[in-house]
Amino acid sequence: xxxxxxxxxxxxxxxxxxxxxxxxxxxxxxxxxxxxxxxxxxxxxxxxxxxxxxxxxxxxxxxxxxxxxxxxxxxxxxxxxxxxxxxxxxxxxxxxxxxxxxxxxxxxxxxxxxxxxxxxxxxxxxxxxxxxxxxxxxxxxxxxxxxxxxxxxxxxxxxxxxxxxxxxxxxxxxxxxxxxxxxxxxxxxxxxxxxxxxxxxxxxxxxxxxxxxxxxxxxxxxxxxxxxxxxxxxxxxxxxxxxxxxxxxxxxxxxxxxxxxxxxxxxxxxxxxxxxxxxxxxxxxxxxxxxxxxxxxxxxxxxxxxxxxxxxxxxxxxxxxxxxxxxxxxxxxxxxxxxxxxxxxxxxxxxxxxxxxxxxxxxxxxxxxxxxxxxxxxxxxxxxxxxxxxxxxxxxxxxxxxxxxxxxxxxxxxxxxxxxxxxxxxxxxxxxxxxxxxxxxxxxxxxxxxxxxxxxxxxxxxxxxxxxxxxxxxxxxxxxxx
Amino acid sequence: xxxxxxxxxxxxxxxxxxxxxxxxxxxxxxxxxxxxxxxxxxxxxxxxxxxxxxxxxxxxxxxxxxxxxxxxxxxxxxxxxxxxxxxxxxxxxxxxxxxxxxxxxxxxxxxxxxxxxxxxxxxxxxxxxxxxxxxxxxxxxxxxxxxxxxxxxxxxxxxxxxxxxxxxxxxxxxxxxxxxxxxxxxxxxxxxxxxxxxxxxxxxxxxxxxxxxxxxxxxxxxxxxxxxxxxxxxxxxxxxxxxxxxxxxxxxxxxxxxxxxxxxxxxxxxxxxxxxxxxxxxxxxxxxxxxxxxxxxxxxxxxxxxxxxxxxxxxxxxxxxxxxxxxxxxxxxxxxxxxxxxxxxxxxxxxxxxxxxxxxxxxxxxxxxxxxxxxxxxxxxxxxxxxxxxxxxxxxxxxxxxxxxxxxxxxxxxxxxxxxxxxxxxxxxxxxxxxxxxxxxxxxxxxxxxxxxxxxxxxxxxxxxxxxxxxxxxxxxxxxxxxxxxxxxxxxxxxx
Numbered sequence: 001x002x003x004x005x006x007x008x009x010x011x012x013x014x015x016x017x018x019x020x021x022x023x024x025x026x027x028x029x030x031x032x033x034x035x036x037x038x039x040x041x042x043x044x045x046x047x048x049x050x051x052x053x054x055x056x057x058x059x060x061x062x063x064x065x066x067x068x069x070x071x072x073x074x075x076x077x078x079x080x081x082x083x084x085x086x087x088x089x090x091x092x093x094x095x096x097x098x099x100x101x102x103x104x105x106x107x108x109x110x111x112x113x114x115x116x117x118x119x120x121x122x123x124x125x126x127x128x129x130x131x132x133x134x135x136x137x138x139x140x141x142x143x144x145x146x147x148x149x150x151x152x153x154x155x156x157x158x159x160x161x162x163x164x165x166x167x168x169x170x171x172x173x174x175x176x177x178x179x180x181x182x183x184x185x186x187x188x189x190x191x192x193x194x195x196x197x198x199x200x201x202x203x204x205x206x207x208x209x210x211x212x213x214x215x216x217x218x219x220x221x222x223x224x225x226x227x228x229x230x231x232x233x234x235x236x237x238x239x240x241x242x243x244x245x246x247x248x249x250x251x252x253x254x255x256x257x258x259x260x261x262x263x264x265x266x267x268x269x270x271x272x273x274x275x276x277x278x279x280x281x282x283x284x285x286x287x288x289x290x291x292x293x294x295x296x297x298x299x300x301x302x303x304x305x306x307x308x309x310x311x312x313x314x315x316x317x318x319x320x321x322x323x324x325x326x327x328x329x330x331x332x333x334x335x336x337x338x339x340x341x342x343x344x345x346x347x348x349x350x351x352x353x354x355x356x357x358x359x360x361x362x363x364x365x366x367x368x369x370x371x372x373x374x375x376x377x378x379x380x381x382x383x384x385x386x387x388x389x390x391x392x393x394x395x396x397x398x399x400x401x402x403x404x405x406x407x408x409x410x411x412x413x414x415x416x417x418x419x420x421x422x423x424x425x426x427x428x429x430x431x432x433x434x435x436x437x438x439x440x441x442x443x444x445x446x447x448x449x450x451x452x453x454x455x456x457x458x459x460x461x462x463x464x465x466x467x468x469x470x471x472x473x474x475x476x477x478x479x480x481x482x
Numbered sequence: 483x484x485x486x487x488x489x490x491x492x493x494x495x496x497x498x499x500x501x502x503x504x505x506x507x508x509x510x511x512x513x514x515x516x517x518x519x520x521x522x523x524x525x526x527x528x529x530x531x532x533x534x535x536x537x538x539x540x541x542x543x544x545x546x547x548x549x550x551x552x553x554x555x556x557x558x559x560x561x562x563x564x565x566x567x568x569x570x571x572x573x574x575x576x577x578x579x580x581x582x583x584x585x586x587x588x589x590x591x592x593x594x595x596x597x598x599x600x601x602x603x604x605x606x607x608x609x610x611x612x613x614x615x616x617x618x619x620x621x622x623x624x625x626x627x628x629x630x631x632x633x634x635x636x637x638x639x640x641x642x643x644x645x646x647x648x649x650x651x652x653x654x655x656x657x658x659x660x661x662x663x664x665x666x667x668x669x670x671x672x673x674x675x676x677x678x679x680x681x682x683x684x685x686x687x688x689x690x691x692x693x694x695x696x697x698x699x700x701x702x703x704x705x706x707x708x709x710x711x712x713x714x715x716x717x718x719x720x721x722x723x724x725x726x727x728x729x730x731x732x733x734x735x736x737x738x739x740x741x742x743x744x745x746x747x748x749x750x751x752x753x754x755x756x757x758x759x760x761x762x763x764x765x766x767x768x769x770x771x772x773x774x775x776x777x778x779x780x781x782x783x784x785x786x787x788x789x790x791x792x793x794x795x796x797x798x799x800x801x802x803x804x805x806x807x808x809x810x811x812x813x814x815x816x817x818x819x820x821x822x823x824x825x826x827x828x829x830x831x832x833x834x835x836x837x838x839x840x841x842x843x844x845x846x847x848x849x850x851x852x853x854x855x856x857x858x859x860x861x862x863x864x865x866x867x868x869x870x871x872x873x874x875x876x877x878x879x880x881x882x883x884x885x886x887x888x889x890x891x892x893x894x895x896x897x898x899x900x901x902x903x904x905x906x907x908x909x910x911x912x913x914x915x916x917x918x919x920x921x922x923x924x925x926x927x928x929x930x931x932x933x934x935x936x937x938x939x940x941x942x943x944x945x946x947x948x949x950x951x952x953x954x955x956x957x958x959x960x961x962x963x964x965x966x967x968x969x970x971x972x973x974x975x976x977x978x
Contacts, residue, residue, distance in 0.1 A: 367509075367597075378630065383656075384623035390554075393619070393663070397557065400667045408667070412660035419656055423633070423649060431637040431645055465554040472556060 009063040009070030012052040012078060013118050019044040020111045027104030034102055038093060041107045042086060045114075049082045060478065062124065066186050069124035073256075073326075073478035076470060077121045077249050084246035084333050085114050087449060091341035092238035094443050098349040101146055101236060109146075110242065113139035117250035123257060126175045126185040130168070133218070136250060137164050140243055144235040156234025163227040167217030174210030177203050178263075187262035194265030208266050211258060212273050219251050219307045222280035229288075232300035237347065237354065240296055241340035244303055245333045251307075252329040255314065256322060260479055267317065274311045275407065281308025282414040289421045296354050298421060299339055302380060305418055306332045312411060313395045316402035322479060323472035324394035330471065331379075331391040331460075338376040338453040345369065345446055348438070359425055361434030369440065370429045372454030379457045381422035382415055387460035387467075394468060488549045489533050490563045493573060494611045497527040497580065501603035504596050513595040517588055520599035524584045527606055528577040534570050540958050543567065543966030545616060545680075553620070557670075559677050562617040567963030568744055568814065569613040571956065572737055575821050576613070579733045580606035583726040585938055586829055590725065590836050591639060598639060602726060605631040612738050618666045618677045618746075625702075625738070626659055632727065632735070639724040647715075647722035654715040658702035662746075665698035669750070683749040683970065686977040692754035699747040706739030709762075709799060710769045713792045720788035721841070725832030728784065732791050732824035737817050740798045744810075744967065748802070752971045755803070762803040767896050769796030774903035778910070783831045784841050786911055787824060790867060793900060794820050794875075800897055801882035804889045805971060810964050812881025815956060819866075819874035819949060826863040826942040830856070833935055834915070837928055843911055848920035852928040857916050859931075859939040864912040866946050868905035874949035 007014060023044065027037045052075055060071040089110065096102035112135060119132030141164065145157035179185055181204040182193035198204050213224060220228040232240050259270055285305030292298040310332070313325025346353035346362075346369075353359070363370040379388030392415065399408045442450075460467060500523025507516040539546060545564030553561040565573060583602050591598045608631070611624035629652055636648040670677050673685045687695065705712045716736075720728050748755050755762075770793050777789035794816065801813030833856060834849070835841055850857040866873035871880075879901070887894035920926050931939070949956060 383630065384626045389623070389626070393667075394557075396664065397667050397670070400664065401671050405664065405668060408664045409661070412664055413657075416653065416657050416660055420649070420653060423652060426633070427637060427645055427649070430634060431648075465556055468554065468556050 006063050008055055009061040010068055010122070011055045012048050013115060013122070015051045016044065016048050016111065016115050016118070019047065020108060020115065023111065024104075024108055027108065030104070034104060034107070037104050037107055038089065038102075041089065041111060044111065045082045045086045049079055052078050052082075058477075064128075066188065067125035067128045068122050070122060071478035072474040074122040074253070076474045077253050077326075078118050080330055080333070081114060081117055081121070081246050081249050084249065084337060085110065085242075087337050087341075087453070088238075088242050088245060090445055090449050091241060091337070091344055094446060095238050095344040095347060096236075098347075099147070099236065101238070103146075106143065106146060106238075109139045109143050113143070113242065114246070117247060120250040121253040123254075124187050124261075126179070126187075126262075129254060129257065130172065130175070132250070133171075133254065134168065136247060137168070140239075140247070143239045143242065144231060146239065147236050150234075150236075152234040153236060156231045159227050159234075160231045163217065167214050167224070170210050170217065171214030174207045174212075174214060177207030177210065181207060187257060190262045191264055194263065204266065205269065208263060208269055209273070211263070212270055212277075215255050215258065216277055219255065219311075220304055221277045221307050221311065222284045222304060225281070225284070225304045228304055229297045229300040232303070233294055233297045237296065237340060237344050237352065240299075241337065241344070244299065244340060245336045248307070248329050248333055248336075252310065252326060256325075256479070259314065260322060271315050271317070274315045278308045278311040278315065279407075279410060281305060281311070282411055286414050286417040286421075289418070292421075293356055294354055295343060295356055295359070295425075296340075298356070299336065302418070302421075303336070305414070306380075309392065309395060309411060309415075312399050312407065315407070316395075316398035316404065318398070318402070319472060319476050319479075320398040320401055323468075323475040324391075324398045326475060327394050327468055327471040328391040330467065331387050334453065334460075335376055335379050335388060335457065338372070338450065338457065339380070341446070341450055341453065342369065342373050342376070345442060345450060346440060348441065356425070356428060357435055359428045360432040362429040365434050365437070366440050366442075369442070369450065372450055373429060374426050375454045375457050377422040377425045379461070381419040383419070385461045386457050387464055388457070389461060390464040390468065488563075489530065489537075489547050490565065490573075490610070490614045491549060492530045493527065493534070493577065494563075494607045494614065496530055496607070497523055497577075497603045497610075498607035500524075500527070501600040501607070504603060505600040507596045510593065510595055513592075516596035516599055517584075520584045520603060521581075523603050524577075524581040524606070527603070528574075528581050531574050531577045531610075534565060534573060538570055538959060540567070541962060543962040546570075548616075553617070557619070557677065558675050559619045560617045561620060562678060563611075563614045563620075564616050565614055567960045568967070569741065571814075571818055571959060572613045572734075572741060573610050575737075575818060576606060576609045576734050579730060579821070579825060582825065582829070582938055582941065583729055585934060586729065586832065587724070587726045588934060590832070594638065598635070598724075598726075601631040601635050602730065605635075605730065609734055609738070613741065616679050618669070618679050618682065621679065622659070622663060622666060626656075628735070628738070629655055632731070635727040636719060636723045640722040640727065642722075643718070644722040647718040650715045651719040654705050654712065658705040658712075661698040662702035665695045668695065679745065679750075682746075686975050687751065688977055689753060689757075692751040692975070693757070696747055696751045696754035696758060699742065699751070703739045703742035703747065704765075706742065707736060707795050707799060708739065708792060710765045710773070710792075710796070713769070713773070716792060717785050717788040720791075720828075721782060721784045725828060725835065728828040728832075729825045732787070732828055733821035736791060736795055737821060740795065740802065740813065740817055743799070743802055748971050749967060751975070753974050753976055755971065756805070759803045759805070763800060763893060766796045766800035766803065767893065769793055770800070770897055770900045771903070774900055774907065778903065778907040780907075781843055782841050783834075783843055783911060783915070784828070786843075786907060787827045787831065787867075790904065790907065791820065791824050793904070794824070797879060797882050797897065797900065800893070801878075801885060804885050804893070805968065806885045806888060807964060807968060808881050808888070809885030810968065811957060811960050812878050812883075812885055814878075814960050814964070815949075815953060816875070816878025816882060818956065819878050819946070822942055822945045822949070823863055823866045823873075823875055826859075826939065826946065827867060829938060829942070830860045830863060833931055838924055843914050845922055846915040846925060847918040847922065848916075848925055849928065850916045851920055852925065853930045855936065856931045859936075859943065860912065860916060862943060863946065864908045866950070867908045869901050872947070872950045874946045874953070876950055877953045
């Protein structure tokens with residue numbers, strides 16, 4: 001096989017890696033103003049998306065002896081991750097500038113995290129999956145600790161690192177057991193081996209348990225969720241935004257690749273485990289979120305709930321199920337970008353708008369921002385006509401179709417509890433009087449992006465068909481061909 | 483068609499577009515512009531619904547003015563609109579009340595005028611969508627979206643305890659809606675991939691499933707009606723809402739619940755409806771009698787009318803679940819009439835509240851001395867609320883009683899007590915507020931209603947008396963659809 005054909009499926013990742021190395025050097029030459037590095041990074045993201053589109057071909061292509069796969073699913077998710085990362089950087093710029101964190105290191109780490117995610121998204125082999133995961137995780141650990149003099153930030157980084165390492169350990173342990181049982185690390189081969197029958201069923205089952213635990217850690221679902229609130233709370237909001245948004249796409253891909261592509265033959269076993277994880281996440285996430293006074297912690301628990309809801313799609317299985325889970329993840333990314341973006345827009349030098357009371361009377365201080373936040377909160381609560389409703393709708397539809405109507409009823413009851421704390425934000429913004437009258441300084445680029453983000457949630461809600469179809473088609477073209 | 487545009491779509495989107503325009507006028511510096519724009523929007527919004535009435539074919543029970551476009555192809559969800567005799571009048575009622583509410587809030591609302599007016603206009607469009615949607619997901623989207631403006635209206639412009647009330651309102655109704663969503667998705671899978679309400683009405687459903695679906699729908703619609711055990715949000719919401727909010731709640735929002743029973747529960751799950759009719763009748767009778775007695779004990783005028791609404795809506799659900807033409811047409815007429823009467827009563831209370839900033843009956847007394855014109859209007863609506871012959875309320879109540887007595891004498895006997903209780907609590911309140919000596923010095927300073935208020939109350943008077951004296955035009959519109967629905971409900975949908 002010639003070299004170029006082998007490298008073409010990974011062209012976007014290779015381009016990204018080369019550019020990151022350039023940016024590292026370029027950044028050294030810049031003394032003070034990092035805005036050029038920032039623009040360079042944004043251009044790199046644009047370039048990545050052009051490469052991804054340019055090298056896209058219909059079908060499934062493997063590279064590096066089957067360790068790496070390029071299919072429609074990976075291309076769609078990668079495009080979304082470029083978009084998400086670009087938005088993260090726009091939202092974070094002013095916030096980080098005011099805190100002296102707008103450094104070359106931040107931008108480079110963000111790109112490395114993106115590279116890690118894309119490797120995860122395209123992985124077809126346990127080693128590539130692990131490689132991508134660690135590249136992502138190590139970049140995030142460093143970013144959480146970027147604010148060196150912040151005690152709470154350092155604590156969050158420490159927790160994140162220790163628990164993340166534990167999760168990686170569990171995952172590796174599980175992978176080694178699967179390897180022992182099937183004799184391969186490549187997902188397709190593992191899948192075939194399981195279908196043909198494996199001698200040592202117990203080993204396979206143990207391996208599965210460890211892998212699901214590891215995945216649950218990374219997704220942050222109950223009972224492996226302990227790190228989520230502390231990390232979300234402790235990290236600077238820009239890092240929370242990064243952790244809470246784009247990596248969910250990679251986590252989705254990671255989960256689908258392992259459980260569906262690799263361990264489809266064991267779906268009867270892992271479905272049961274996911275049911276428990278999903279119900280526990282929706283219950284604990286929603287109930288704990290009510291008690292929070294810090295909005296970042298509240299969003300952390302809301303993330304736990306959303307990930308639990310996403311798992312419902314995986315539980316239902318089939319094109320419907322996986323497609324709806326993917327749609328849910330994409331929609332969640334868009335909503336959480338807006339939510340954390342809003343926290344940063346309300347913050348200013350030396351002041352973090354991260355408690356609920358900071359949102360009091362926002363409608364009087366800035367009606368437009370309040371309206372955008374209302375749309376985002378309604379979307380998170382799953383109230384039509386926002387897109388969050390269709391995300392919930394698609395998942396519920398697959399759940400009912402798979403015959404788990406009782407699960408659908410449980411999940412809507414927990415959604416009702418969830419609606420309370422999202423409504424509380426709207427209540428604070430619209431019904432209460434503001435505690436501070438400091439004018440909100442909105443940069444034109446973040447303001448525009450927030451408008452696009454908020455209205456996007458509404459417009460996608462009025463016309464959700466296209467995005468739904470894209471998710472369904474990419475799942476169909478990518479997963480069934482194996 | 484209006485200027486080549488489909489009537490129902492215009493009726494839905496025109497108020498919403500005007501709502502956005504009103505919102506764009508910004509803060510209270512442009513309040514008069516916002517008011518004017520809102521008035522134009524609401525008048526146009528009402529005008530565009532008139533072709534529904536003039537072009538309506540009373541001889542058919544089929545859907546009319548139908549619009550059908552693809553919306554979300556992946557789930558076979560359509561933008562499917564249409565009205566029949568059951569829904570058409572409510573679109574008109576809703577658009578009419580939007581005009582009333584805009585005029586009623588003209589001077590009263592002084593803070594955040596543009597947001598207030600915009601919320602009502604947007605809600606008007608959404609509610610039209612609820613009544614006209616023939617695709618269940620489209621219906622659900624409108625149904626839930628309706629909560630958002632109401633949530634804001636009560637929460638921002640409401641009374642002291644508004645936040646508790648509005649949260650309770652939202653979460654109560656959301657609970658029912660979410661269960662309904664699961665039922666809709668279940669039906670989608672049962673019909674083999676259609677969300678059309680008309681397809682739902684045709685599909686055969688086993689008894690157990692019918693009962694579960696009926697219960698899910700029951701939660702959604704009973705909360706909105708509201709029926710007896712799930713009514714507790716209504717007094718809170720009504721009391722705390724601003725006048726306009728109370729009017730829309732009473733005149734429109736309560737009707738969508740009963741409409742849901744007619745459009746969803748009864749035709750989709752007819753066997754379960756028959757099987758559980760006993761429970762529904764019992765709950766309706768409890769609402770009529772028990773809530774009527776509760777109304778008697780209220781010291782707050784708004785709460786009294788709120789409880790009276792629950793009691794009157796009990797009449798509506800009673801009329802629906804006795805399954806005959808008298809009962810059902812009576813129930814529909816009662817829904818229309820209650821819209822006018824309860825809306826008018828809340829406006830009357832609003833008139834007093836704007837002047838005295840109190841809703842307590844005890845704070846009043848002798849109002850007639852200072853506000854004779856107002857007292858006359860109030861008298862009429864109070865009489866209508868007690869079901870006086872010649873007013874619109876009598877027609878519906880009488881027909882429901884006629885229908886009920888054919889089913890069971892004792893049901894009718896129990897229901898008829900409302901005529902006594904209704905007269906008791908309404909007229910007793912009227913006596914305490916309007917007549918007697920002036921004890922409160924503030925009452926002595928009252929001024930009579932102005933031209934704007936006379937205009938609103940006179941408009942409602944025309945409908946209350948007109949419908950009471952000559953209800954035939956309303957009945958004609960209902961006939962074909964009601965008869966068809968009754969035929970439909972009589973057929974079992976159990977799979978063979």
